[in-house]
Amino acid sequence: MLKATFKALLILSLMTISLGFTLYANKVQLSVTLSKYQKYRHLCNGTNETKKPPPYRMDPNRMSVHSNLIYPGNYHFILDDTEVCRSIIPFLVLIVPVAPANWKARDAVRKTWGSETRVQGELVQTVFLLGLPSSGNIVVQQEHVLKENLQHHDLIQSDFIDSYHNLTIKTMVIMDWLASRCHMVPYAMKIDSDMFLNVENLVKMLKMPGTPTKEYATGRLKSQTPVVRAKDSQWYVPEDIYPERYFPTYAVGMGYIFSLDMTRRFVEVSKSVPSIYVEDAYVGLCMKMLGLEFTPPPNRNHFRLYLFEYNRCSMSTGITHILKSPEQLMTYWTNLKKPGPTC
Numbered sequence: 001m002l003k004a005t006f007k008a009l010l011i012l013s014l015m016t017i018s019l020g021f022t023l024y025a026n027k028v029q030l031s032v033t034l035s036k037y038q039k040y041r042h043l044c045n046g047t048n049e050t051k052k053p054p055p056y057r058m059d060p061n062r063m064s065v066h067s068n069l070i071y072p073g074n075y076h077f078i079l080d081d082t083e084v085c086r087s088i089i090p091f092l093v094l095i096v097p098v099a100p101a102n103w104k105a106r107d108a109v110r111k112t113w114g115s116e117t118r119v120q121g122e123l124v125q126t127v128f129l130l131g132l133p134s135s136g137n138i139v140v141q142q143e144h145v146l147k148e149n150l151q152h153h154d155l156i157q158s159d160f161i162d163s164y165h166n167l168t169i170k171t172m173v174i175m176d177w178l179a180s181r182c183h184m185v186p187y188a189m190k191i192d193s194d195m196f197l198n199v200e201n202l203v204k205m206l207k208m209p210g211t212p213t214k215e216y217a218t219g220r221l222k223s224q225t226p227v228v229r230a231k232d233s234q235w236y237v238p239e240d241i242y243p244e245r246y247f248p249t250y251a252v253g254m255g256y257i258f259s260l261d262m263t264r265r266f267v268e269v270s271k272s273v274p275s276i277y278v279e280d281a282y283v284g285l286c287m288k289m290l291g292l293e294f295t296p297p298p299n300r301n302h303f304r305l306y307l308f309e310y311n312r313c314s315m316s317t318g319i320t321h322i323l324k325s326p327e328q329l330m331t332y333w334t335n336l337k338k339p340g341p342t343c
């Protein structure tokens with residue numbers, strides 16, 4: 001009992017410190033922050049909030065009720081003390097959406113591609129974006145997040161509930177963070193934590209003559225993707241939300257790149273884009289609404305999907321591969337960095 005009280009006090013003081021930082025850095029009005037703080041505390045009160053099944057599955061039409069749920073202006077940053085885009089202005093920001101509890105994946109990224117900060121003479125920085133813990137022991141998870149950030153200062157946390165069906169919110173919060181902090185930065189990439197990323201090849205591609213510096217978005221493009229209408233699918237989209245049979249062309253969500261000017265435009269247009277929970281198709285809808293098209297990558301093989309077994313040649317020539325686990329990322333990375341021929 002006493003231990004629990006002490007723990008709660010510790011978390012509370014840590015939260016106060018991080019809120020203090022946010023307050024100081026963003027000059028947010030005290031009252032606004034305090035009400036957010038109350039909301040947030042309530043969520044961390046070990047309630048059964050988290051045991052609810054995702055409302056999306058129970059009642060897909062909920063989405064139309066919350067049609068404005070995705071607009072990132074609805075959410076606030078509760079942890080945001082990274083120097084990235086403050087004192088450090090990189091050429092490329094790698095921003096990784098990750099669940100609060102997935103510290104293992106963050107560690108693997110920090111030890112592999114996230115550690116590549118000087119590439120082709122350019123500065124590259126990696127940060128992680130998290131929502132609030134949504135299941136499991138949320139108090140312990142939040143405590144871990146705060147401690148981890150004290151050590152690395154690379155976590156950005158917003159006050160939406162971090163869950164699978166909130167991935168579109170997460171993506172738009174990423175856009176919002178970039179738009180409001182990183183306007184001096186030429187490019188950003190949204191990249192999942194379970195990816196292998198060849199930063200060298202990515203920067204080379206971005207520095208190639210002819211790569212657009214404005215209105216640019218690229219990745220593994222997917223066209224004519226049918227909209228899923230099976231109600232039990234995790235990708236189900238109700239017809240009244242989005243009536244078309246196909247999605248417009250979009251870049252597969254595992255990792256896509258955009259020039260920074262796009263971020264503000266995505267945020268603005270998200271007020272009028274149908275709220276679908278398929279995050280990469282949503283970005284495609286934003287592009288379409290803006291009257292813009294994705295730029296195909298110079299080489300389609302740059303953005304690969306699953307890699308079933310280690311392939312040194314493919315990893316050394318491509319940009320992305322989807323992996324199975326943080327352990328696999330560490331093993332493959334170590335192997336690739338060994339001297340010797342790659343192909």
Ligand SMILES: *[C@@H]1O[C@H](CO)[C@@H](O)[C@H](O)[C@H]1NC(C)=O
Pocket residue numbers: 041042045
């Ligand atoms: C936390 O939960 C306890 C018991 O469920 C309740 O009495 C208390 O008011 C809650 N505190 C907050 C801040 O919600």
Ligand SMILES: *[C@@H]1O[C@H](CO)[C@@H](O)[C@H](O)[C@H]1NC(C)=O
Pocket residue numbers: 048049051052
């Ligand atoms: C949460 O707990 C309260 C009582 O502690 C209970 O009345 C309520 O039904 C629970 N909600 C869910 C969704 O389990």
Ligand SMILES: *[C@@H]1O[C@H](CO)[C@@H](O)[C@H](O)[C@H]1NC(C)=O
Pocket residue numbers: 054055056134159160161162163164165166169
């Ligand atoms: C998504 O986040 C919003 C805002 O935090 C929350 O109200 C909603 O319950 C979340 N949805 C799911 C499915 O977690």
